Amino acid sequence: MKKYLFLNWKNYLSLNEAHALTQQLSNFKVDKSQVELVAFPTIAALTDIQSYGVPCGIQYFDEHEAGAYTGETTFNLVEELGVSYALVGHSERRIHFGETNEQVAVKVKLLLEAGVTPVICVGENAEQRESGQTKDIVSEQIKTAIQDIDVSKVMIAYEPVWAISSFGGTKAAEYEDVQEMHQFISEFIDGQAAGVSVTLLYGGSVKSDIDDQFLKSDVIHGFLVGSASTKFEEVQKLYSRLLES
Numbered sequence: 694m695k696k697y698l699f700l701n702w703k704n705y706l707s708l709n710e711a712h713a714l715t716q717q718l719s720n721f722k723v724d725k726s727q728v729e730l731v732a733f734p735t736i737a738a739l740t741d742i743q744s745y746g747v748p749c750g751i752q753y754f755d756e757h758e759a760g761a762y763t764g765e766t767t768f769n770l771v772e773e774l775g776v777s778y779a780l781v782g783h784s785e786r787r788i789h790f791g792e793t794n795e796q797v798a799v800k801v802k803l804l805l806e807a808g809v810t811p812v813i814c815v816g817e818n819a820e821q822r823e824s825g826q827t828k829d830i831v832s833e834q835i836k837t838a839i840q841d842i843d844v845s846k847v848m849i850a851y852e853p854v855w856a857i858s859s860f861g862g863t864k865a866a867e868y869e870d871v872q873e874m875h876q877f878i879s880e881f882i883d884g885q886a887a888g889v890s891v892t893l894l895y896g897g898s899v900k901s902d903i904d905d906q907f908l909k910s911d912v913i914h915g916f917l918v919g920s921a922s923t924k925f926e927e928v929q930k931l932y933s934r935l936l937e938s
């Protein structure tokens with residue numbers, strides 16, 4: 694089974710730091726048939742990173758087309774930049790910038806029309822988990838995002854908000870909980886589009902010492918890594934572990 698290692702650099706790195714990390718990555722031999730390694734840099738760093746041949750995705754875009762939208766990264770840029778993947782509905786976008794399930798749905802459709810794979814980020818916050826709403830929240834996020842599309846063309850990243858380092862998470866969620874949620878998401882997708890299986894990533898405080906069970910699971914196809922992905926050694930180790938799994 695092919696595995697995925699997606700590096701969400703957020704806004705952690707300066708342009709010089711992103712450049713230096715890219716130089717290291719570009720000298721690093723990746724067996725693309727086994728592990729797909731994709732960097733998600735800032736929009737400002739993106740073309741520099743691409744010029745080193747490192748595959749890139751985009752962290753954010755706005756659903757508008759080119760026009761009078763001062764300061765926005767409008768959708769036409771996604772097409773022009775030639776990225777293969779785009780994050781949508783990341784919890785930082787939902788929480789800090791009010792991205793809604795409905796906006797996510799619009800973006801997913803735009804991306805699919807342009808041949809870009811949407812990585813739909815979903816996940817419950819601590820309060821929702823404690824009150825037993827996890828599956829309702831996640832299924833609602835997914836259901837809205839995948840209306841009237843070819844579901845086989847999207848990826849889903851399950852990222853419980855409380856496990857993400859920027860929201861105070863210090864370690865990945867328990868394997869049993871992630872496995873249960875990935876199983877649930879697979880079944881939910883199958884219920885929406887019979888026979889369709891979707892690539893499922895886990896994100897939230899993933900580090901290179903992640904428990905082996907995550908690597909062996911047949912419903913966890915890879916990781917969306919935030920803070921640890923800004924360190925070359927961590928990327929190297931995670932890649933090796935995914936390759937060996």
Ligand code: PGA
Pocket residue numbers: 701852856857858859862896897898899917918919920921
């Ligand atoms: P983290 O971030 O690995 O730093 O927890 C993951 C994410 O937000 O995608």
